[in-house]
Amino acid sequence: MLSLTNDGSSAELTELVETNDLTGIRLWLAEHPPYEIADELERMDSHLAIIPFRLLDKDRELEVFEELDPVHQQEILLGLRDTAFHELLEEMDPDDRARLIGEVPAKVATRALAGLSPSQRKMTAALLGYPEGSVGRYMTPETVILHRDITVGRALEVVRAKGADTETVYILPVVDDGRRLAGTVELSELVVSDDSVLIKDLVDILVPRVSATDPAEDAARLMQQANLIALPVVDSEERLVGMLTFDDALELIEAADSEDIARQSGASPVAGNYVAASIIRLARARSVWLLLLIVAATLTVNVMQAFESTLEEVTALAMFVPMLTGTGGNVGSQSATAVVRALAVGEVRIRDLPGVAWKECRVGFVLGIMLACIALVIGTALVGSDIAVVVGVTVIAICTWAAVIGSTMPLLARRVGVDPAVVSAPLVSTLVDATGLLIYFSIARVILGI
Template sequence: MTSSSSSSINQASSRDELRELVRSQLAMLLHQGNYEGAKSLLVPVQSPDIAEAIAGLPEALQAIAFRLLSKNRSIEVFEYLDTDTQENLLAEFKRQEFREIVDQMSPDDRARLFDELPAKLVSRLLNQLSPEERDATALLLGYKPGTAGRMMTPEYIALRQDFTVEQAFDQIRQQAHVAETIYHLYVTEADRHLIGILSLRDLVTAQPDQIIADVMTREVVSVHTDTDQEEVAQIIQRYDFITVPVVDAEERLVGIVTVDDILDVVQAETTEDIYTLGGVEAGEKDYFQTNLFTVARRRVVWLFVLLITNTGTITVIQQQEELLEQVVELAAFIPLLIDTGGNVGAQSSTVVIRGLNTDEVQTRNALKIIRREAIAGTCLGIMLGVVVTVWAYVQVDFGVALAVGVSLLAISLLASVAGAALPFLFKALKFDPALMSAPFITTIVDVLGVFIYLYVARMILGL
């Protein structure tokens, strides 16, 4: 069974196939009680894939599978697990196992775990940590969530500017086993004041007797402990950094943020924006880890907003009921016009919101962008209006067809301007631009679109 499992692992042709194979075979071996086979199965598998496989097991089997790992491997795998699985495992561990695993975690991963645990349990865990790890964790937990200080790690390598390159290598050898990364090194003064940075490449290519002050770069890009995590992500992306140093108010180096943590931030922020664009309240847990009542609660708020605002469309139609009774054909084109307007507005808002989130679009350029979208909306309205007028003329008289075409042009212009302008308005009011989501813009365009259509029709038809 063991050799068969290992052979299957080696023959997996893709990462998805490998993960699925590990999950299925691990569950089968554990159900059979073949723990040696399960242990051998996990040996060649990467830690993130093991974490995913364990998370996919029934809760009763998760602790069994985790205990099959070696001590060093188990700590690494534990950091890749989602918070719910971590909590389930911690509940199964004896106090000594509990303390050892948490104590060996990196400070930033430990702080993220503590964020999700009950306060009493966090207090107990902090008391069980070694003094060094307790201080490092307390430092991170003292900063506001969502900031560089909260997500940084204090495990970095600092050098003195009067070191020689050879002395720097000696320092790296001594601290490499506890540092988060050794590829970027930071030069500080006695008070930890950050004065320079250099890469491992700089050291390797320098002469052994050169002084660090002659090798380092003095123009350091850093962030402060209270810098928002989204801004940290933008800085790392802009400068193609692997790490970015974090300094306090006195410009003293207190930690670093690494690109792997930023990728988690980018994923979380993108997920939140996508949920908001769809009018859904973002949640911290997976879809399948959330009960259906919570799923419904997250969606119902926006649906109620849309339901209430859509009553405006009903009011407009009721006010123009006499016109619709005289020209019944007008009613048939209302869905086409409001749907098209909503789609045009959603396109404009999506472009602007994404641009604001990536800093490609700046608030100071708001008028230029709104004007650009207005021109684009006019072009779209002309193209769509001509096609719809011809198509409508085949079915109804020319007056109604012309009213549809002209209205579509006006609605496209309105939708483009609204879709581009409203996110800027929300940003100016200190709200998330993504709140000006496609459903909300669609509703606004619906109400005004119906009003424009029926008003234009009344003018063209002389009613």
């Protein structure tokens, strides 16, 4: 039984490598599955990771390599001799190879393509011809294709003859005479059907399909929503060009979610394993957003300066500034995070903006009333009822405003073609801080008459 955790494995493998214990390394590799080996290699420095990789058996080398992310694949490739370099690339799945070559430097890409066999080079070049980030870069062109007019018996013969060289046979695309997609049929349905039944009588004609130039993340989300293990990919004339498989879809969703999480926290995504990332690399990924946010935070300073006379007259107002700005920022961040997530999984669309804004407005209002009750009690105990009323009313107003801002900014960003995750929680929080102070001091002037 495989363990879900492998704490200590990396330290053990690193120690074996550093002491040059080749026998120990081979034993360690033999005792661990490919995905665990790949995980440990990603945690190691590249000059160390190449040592255990070279000691892998040929039949496991490719399995481990395809488990690595593209950043570490590049590092491994650059540490191999030409023969091993080209053999590894030749054996890779076409979609994995195309993505790797598409991300390496031009010099390495030229070297990689030059060493491929003519058939694999042609297949890889075709995939690289699709736009970056499109589903065409992630689909596998190697698939068993069935004609709609053949029988189940003949179809099973085709699967047996060609299935070993394809990535998946569980969902089989069905085409007509012009190679146009007619639908799909499940292998399980073929197995339990009579050999004389025609494929056209079993084909699912309503199966979702995507164009090869469609965004890969959208295709992966569609697979998740429709519970598919493979999704047909067609060209502009509805001719089948490949299949997006569930493993690639999972990687796409994981990468997209990781990027969204990074951007929502006010940082740029960092490719590769966190443990292996350098201090400078992590700092660089976060610094740009922090610089932008500190500039945006000057809005708060300007607002405080504009209402300096109000603060001088009622100094007790300053006591509640941190509480109000913090509360507003938190509400706005919660709202923004909820909407970004809903956008990512397709629960919300741009046309839903008015409805989303109205819903979040009411949510913010309800939250504001709840928090205002607490603020009134605290404010009355500390500074008296007049200022406590100001604080209570402000809490309601800020929570309502923050919820609206947090919910609409991601949708507006999507509208103008910007990644909604870029409108991150820290940015929303900073904006709400400045506008929240305007609301606070304006309410104070009205209620207190100053």
